[in-house]
Amino acid sequence: MPSSTPRGSMLLLLPIALILAVAAALFAWVGGWLGGHGLTPQNMMDTAEASGKQQPGFRRAHSKGICFAGTFAPTAEAAKLSTARAFSQPSIAVIGRFSASSNNPYAPDGASPVRGMAVQIKTDDGQEWRVAMNSFPFFASSTPQGFQALNEAGLPDPATGKPDPSKMKAVLAAHPEIATFLAWAKSAPRSDSLGNTRFNGVNAFRLTDAQGGQRMVRWSMRPRTPFAAMTAEQAADPNFLSQDLNIRLAAGPLLWDMVVQIAAPGDPITDPSKAWPDTRQEVTIATLSIQRAEAQADGPCRDLNFDPLILPTGIAASDDPILHARSAAYSVSFNRREHEISQGKSAYPTSQNGSAR
Incomplete structure (x- = not known):
């Protein structure tokens, strides 16, 4: 018979506490936080905040943004790959x-070659799928520790106001894959519109079909609008991308x-710094149609x-x-940004209805 004493109650709770501790340890291991020289998501966001002109209430990375609304329509081939209701x-x-990739929400649009696209897909059965992609074809590093080291090396030295070249040299020696990404960032052609930018999901996901078959995939959004390079005049305009988007959507x-x-056997599933060969099988699974855009200060995004x-059943x-x-x-x-907003510290401009967004 269970003890009714406080000591007995505590003993009954021990198995639950053990389960929770194991679950937390597993989460930390999967997230790459243990064995990573003390790296935590808090460390990563602290570094992001220190890397530029962080504004309260804004995202710690990709602070400058534009909301959009549209539709997601799957192809007939999609349902053959996954039971996800979205297909x-x-x-x-x-x-x-x-x-844009900066943590400065007022950074010029041409300042970085990296652009992002994120989509929330909510199906009629209540499931949700959130997709986050970027314009780079592969990630900067194979590990969170390497990515953090890259960001830390990019912080300005207090003595000079500029990054210390010796720190970056040490990072590249320890994480040689980063050099490939930096070369891409230096030479990548920049499109003159968000509407003709390709966005890539560099991480792998598992699709499960109705028969239980599984496939590892990476997805991308490929624009139907032809690519055109950004001009010097556009690069000098700090907001040309949002202006161009509105003009195109009006048409x-x-x-x-x-x-x-x-993926084929042998393709790197857990290393987003390595692209898969272009010869791999590809399947078009949906069309994304964007009909309107609005400023993020009051927008739904x-x-x-x-x-x-955040993934649905089947993915x-x-x-x-x-x-x-x-x-x-x-x-x-x-x-962090929600806390700042709740404390009235947000740097978002005041909307027409008087609320600080």
């Missing part, structure tokens, strides 16, 4: 966000085809956390440590 419902209203919807690349681990995350680190870091960023 069988005829059309789904979605909201999303375009972004009609912008379309992207969502394509999955299917502002308070959304586009956590890439599962890989063990890629970068993917799990992104999820944890996004949570810290979200909590």
